[in-house]
Amino acid sequence: MKLGFLTAPFADTPLLEVADWAASVGFETLEIACWPPASGVERRYAGTSHVDVANLSDAQGQEIAAELAAKGLSVSGLGYYPNPLNPDPAHREQVIGHLKHVISAARKMGVPFANTFIGADASKNPEQNWEEALKVWPDIVRHAQDEGVRIAIEHCPMLFTYDEWPAGHNLAYSPRQWRRILEEWGGTVGMNFDPSHLVWQMLDADRFITEFGPHIYHFQAQDLHIDQDAFYEAGGAMSNGMGWQIRRLPGLGSVDWALIFSRLYRAGYEGDCIIEHEDRGFEGTDELLKRGFLIARNTLRPYCE
């Protein structure tokens, strides 16, 4: 299992400079952030454009992959996490168009996965959102099949404030929905597993990996702790994580990493381990960001061989 990180936090650093640093501190792989260059930062941790996928030629794709390989780094996947089920048709069309570019770029670069979200209309319930997904996603899935690329969906509910309340911006978070997703598109669509989401959803990680392990394509290592005061204050489970799900670097939250790796190895997971950095305690400067990544590296290094 190779250890690396998602490049999103280095929004202003060119990819190859990020890669130089990654290789210099012993990382072995990168998930490359591929938001559209024009979009800018619409949300924290979203907006980084390390490859301009919309204008990428086959030759350029191969060249980027070769340059990274020369530094001793592989590419675990291309990451773009928008809301393909946004209720605004223009917004939806734009993000699906870009998602298809990301999928095509993965093929051009010889990268196995495009990592993304299913999406959701926050005002609809999970059943209604699933009906919509059944209309929108077959076309995207066919595009991926045509390109020979698989799609890894992160199981993040994308719910942080009343802006995304109550249903969040990604329906693919519960075992109930995942069974449907795999039944429809399994083989092309799999899971971008991130154990931090299980923490605040109170989902049993052992059971989750045991059930979905064979469908985990990609693994993002993020941690999370529950702010118990805020949880109490907001009314516990009714408050849908708002104000009390605190994103942390691996090792600084409540994820049981020994159990996670134990079960991933047992499930036969052969992919990479990609650190996802959204810890407010380690951001603001490049130095703080890098320090955060190094803590995560040191926490996870013993497990990644």
Added chain:
Amino acid sequence: MKLGFLTAPFPETPLMEVADWAASVDFEVLEIACWPRSTGATRKYAGTSHIDVASLTDAEAGEIKAQIAEKGLDISGLGFYPNPLHPDPEVRAAAIEHLKAVIVATGMMGLPVTNTFCGGDASKNVDQNWEEALKVWPDIVRFAQDHGVKITYENCPMIFSYDEWPGGHNIAYSPYIWRRILDAWGGTVGLNFDPSHLVWLMIDQGRFIREFGDHILHFQAKDVMIDRDGLYERGSLSGGIGWQIPRIPGLGDAPWDEIFSALYRCGYDGPIIIEHEDKVFEGTDEKVKRGFLVARDILRPYVK
């Protein structure tokens, strides 16, 4: 403390017959279900009308109280749990009108509390609902003060299915809102505390009782078990739908020793009212009674 139950699960049995049975099996107090006569059962466990409060006279009120007292029973309060913040103005007006009749009846019978909900528009978030509560409730609170009656809100989110999703039908469940309620109307409005709701909300019982113990005016003993398969299926984002299972006290996950320990420590000395919503013990009067007896035997050791 005295042990008794909310009479709601006996909709077809006259109050005095319910009281006879209660006394015969050593209960000491009743919370009387006071839904409107005409509504019938609009929801499970709602609709029982053991006193027709809308047409109650002073003489009748005194008589009912005396008859119950003769059987050796107290009355803890009158219970009517509608949605006073319902988005439909007609439904809301009808609920508030009847709630006021229950308050009047509570005063006529010389009882301490009317037990109800704050309400909630399920489609709005908690803060939006609170703004609405600030418009609707001052009038009801003044009405209760004029009648020398206190109001309790049960701390139940009232969410069971997508019909009440996502906000539920009662915002008075979180410490965050309870502090506002007590700031606004404390002294007249207090808690009808039911620990079962904290079980699936995953709120710490001891901490909640420590903070709000002084404002607990009534106590409902119900239990909830978390269906672990159901929780795994949908996660904590699902508002308890499919995994919060109401049970008879002792058959769920509520830590009764911790709860009574905290209640006694904060000085609560009111009634312990069993609320029966356990599907396993319903369908026939015999099953309902069997459920109440299990609850009685579980809680009896704590209630002195």
